[in-house]
Amino acid sequence: MTTKVPKVKFYNGQEIPVFGLGTWKSKPGEVTQAVKDAIDIGYRHIDCAHIYGNEKEVGAAIREKIAQGVVKREDLFITSKLWNTFHRQDLVEPALRTTLADLGVENVDLYLIHWPFGYKEGGELAPTNPDGSLQFSDVDYLETWKAMESVNKKGLTKSIGVSNFNSEQLERLLKNAEIKPVVNQIECHPYLNQLKLAEFCKSKNILVTGYSPLGSPDRPWAKPGDPQLLDDAKLKELAKKYNKTPAQLVIRYQLDRGNIVIPKSVTKSRIAENFEVFDFKLAPEDIEYLNTFDCNGRICALENSRSHQYWPFNIPF
Template sequence: MAKVPTIKFNNGQSYPIFGIGTWKSKPGEVTQAVKDAIDIGYRHIDCAYAYCNEKEVGEAISAKIAEGVVKRDDLYVTSKLWNTFHRPDLVEKGLKATLSNLGLKYLDLYLIHWPFALKEDGDMFPVDADGKTAYSDVDYVDTWKAMEEVCKKGLTKSIGISNFNKRQIERLLENATIPPVTNQIECHPYLTQMKLTQFCKSKNIIITAYSPLGSPDRPWAKPDDPQLLDDPKIKKIADKYNKTPAQVVLKYQVQRGHITIPKSVTKSRIKQNFDIWDFQLAPEDIQLINTFDCNGRICPYADAFTHKDHPFTKDEY
């Protein structure tokens, strides 16, 4: 069984560079998917409160610990604070809800899922009287200070961010006593995130790449949207290495030093995605893939574009 390389965070914690994502994995399917992933050799599981499947992920973790396949210490579990828990007094409550769902005493990594806050104490996707997304004006810097507190309490070993842009990270770092260890962002050959990657690297913040396969199963995809894994240029590179297009785009992220978290609920694909440790992409192939960028963002969270803290509305990275 291949051993996944680890990457070192700015706080000294080592983290597997490759994990299984659980976004869009249905409750009825995700337990088996996570069990399969652990059997195959995955030790890093990426979760979020908003995925509404943490209980089922927790069942898989408990089962594999009970079977003696892994110990809790062997696993690296990430989850994310949802937008309706940004108010500082709700941060610990949000984390404890996740721990309860997962059946765990601590997380290895906890992220602020998005930099903008939504209306608290109600629905997960709150709307106002006009049916528009209902905002909260809680400042993500205040949320971060509460994240630092749950980290100090040992409820999570590391804290980080997700979907933050450069300006937001700079502002966070000016006010933080514990810097974020990672920024989890959408990243794939159609959205290479070169500038943000360079910036985060300069601040010793690791990039975690979500939707590295281009999220072909996203619910809002249109029939004529380009499909990353069908791209003939990627297929050509895959043929060269006798690998699949998925294996090539995953290796592309790993070789860039990005933590990579592909999602699948199909055992054969979970296994295939993991089978990327026996080849290296040549520098010229990485350079070629870099040229595929077309700012092809597929997770824009458009329902909150008018929020003051939305990360993608201005011409910035």
């Protein structure tokens, strides 16, 4: 009997499993097996994005597990994200339709604006100037959101949300939106605990999904000597108290704070290990203790987009 992952409700009544599989940096060729393993283990929430370049492979795994009768489509919660080069209103629906075709599904459960800023439309996914700097688009995310509302009304996605938006951007969106975002997906782990932004989202009835909960040890731009969250001696010490691994502890840290969490792995043993987090809870004082680890240790800042007017990390939260 596989463990059933608890679900939480969005304000619109749709339900999302609080725990899922992240697929960022999962290479084509590895990700199909990873998703199949995850579904066999009991995962029912898969987090995808066009920019990850592996949605076809994710789709192959989903189709296989449905064909085998392991799951039905309605058992799965599938998230995808609109990439920065498709922020123009006329590009949003075609971008989502590409994702649906790649995943082999009729709709996704959740579609997010991946970042609040756009890149130049119509070419590369990371269009650059001759000097190597990124070519930006000046499309306002409020315009993008109108098209997100449209694909939601058409039923191409059951819910819509955002990712990497700060509190001011969310506030501005809420003032102008007809349909409110259900979620803000943000980087979240003990080195970047996001307490203020999470509190803000909660006050607006927007759920938080924490990505890179393990501190993204395999991030491509990691430098030797960068602090690695899972190697933190204080974290290892606390994990011993619960007889759990540091990874299990930081995943539980998100759940006990009321966040949805999507750890990524392509290793079957780790995919299974990450799932073993529903048989314990952290004591409130240990959550408080983990909160003290915060060092503004942001890993995923997209520094090369810092000069964009909508780059979200110029304010505290």
